[in-house]
Amino acid sequence: MKQSDFTILENIGLTENIFRLRLEGDTSAIARPGQFVNILLADRFLRRPLSVCDREGDILTLIYKVVGGGTKQLSTLPAGRKLNLLTGLGNGYDLETAGTHPLVIGGGAGIPPLFFLTRELIAAGCRVTAVLGFNTKDEIFYPDEFRALGAQVIVTTADGSCGTKGFVTDALPGLDYTSYYACGPEPMLKAVYRCAKGPGQFSFEKRMGCGFGACMGCSCRTITGYKRICREGPVLRKEEILWDA
């Protein structure tokens, strides 16, 4: 973990509620896709944890959804503004179990960390299929960017306004894959857990206090004991997950 100041290069809306923040600073603590950063905002006591969407040199890309006052405030910050970040948080995805053609499965605001993952998987020689789920056509972001990395992309929308009609799980039957990586809302993760095959890794979201393991605010029970989503997570392996009732 590192604490350092980043400069905003760009902070633009991709859809009505989804924003892309590009920052310049010391990204050296970011070791793996699936890790997150924790952002300090003026007038907000707790930092805001956001997954790393991409890291190229000293440029960090974050994609976030405006869901409350903190992310609303973040979305108004102009280029040039400095932000204090804790970087290199969480365990991240393990690429070892990917096999030759892994699947990445993302829902809405859960898609961003899969972009960095896809880049790394392709760099490691994998053939990646990305299943990207949205509610409706207007909420779609980044399918072309995934394609530009070299992934085969399948878009699903719940209302059928674009791509396959239904949820991400409706796109899975018939697909051939060696492993899968999922990030999205918990009902989606549960559905993927039930129907996807092979080694699986899931990225979880929880309300956090510190984001680096000190406060026990984001603990969960797993098969292998208590884990802190911010420290031993946010990525858990399929075999260790205990779903809440």
Place this chain on the structure above:
Amino acid sequence: MGRLSVSLCGTELDNPVIPASGTFGYGYEFTELYDINLLGTFSFKGTTLAPRFGNDTPRIAEAPAGMLNAVGLQNPGVEAVIAEELPKLKSCFHKPVMANVSGFSLDEYVTVCEKLDAQPQVGWLEVNISCPNVHGGGMSFGTDPAQAAAVTRAVKAVTAKPVIMKLTPNVTDIVSVAKACEEAGADGISLINTLLAMRIDLKTRRPVLANTTGGLSGPAVFPLALRMVWQVSRAVSVPVIGLGGISSAEDVIEMMLAGASAVEIGAANLRDPFICKKIIEELPAVMDRYGIENLRDITGGAH
């Protein structure tokens, strides 16, 4: 003896800055950030007899100038703390550590304190009779002077180490609780634990915290904590550790002027993991600005 040094129940601290229990784990999370030996000491995660998972999540909510937590004393239990956490800590922290103890019965407080008393690394026992986030223990001992005294007396009987009773602000008269602890043999008093609070999610119309209520901490509570430290330190003769919303060197000085011999930093660690180091580094310049030669001389200076 440096300018920042203070005495706490007979032990010299290099400075009065002590990360508060529950915001500093068992220390290691911070060792990758800075040398934690620069701290006065720290109070480790509240420890109970049996391992505890704590409350369901969400356990954290935000507030103006602060936060709520309802962790519910998650900890691995005293045996695991002694077998695993303390040996790990030994490799990175070379000062006496403050052991924070919680319990659900008088017997539990006694047993946990007895076990920690046998650990040479432990310099002080901070007995938490003030956790607002558990049921059937914790804060219920700290809201009644007679029960607070009973815990103090029972714990004092099994340890030779200084016993610091950690008090809750969720009472009508905190001075009477503090005096009861002192009369029962407490070597020090720390205050305040968090204030019982809650938030409601407007979208779901349900409490944000799974536990419904949680403890409020952060800068929002600083003036209230300061007032209680002032009251308690005027009523007891044992040292008082002041905590509640401290997040700057100026806050440390203000809390000491109110009567604190040392201070604990809690919620501020979660916002800025380097805050304790920064405060320690900033203290000399801030002392200069206010004409303070030695920090140990200002305790109760505003009385």
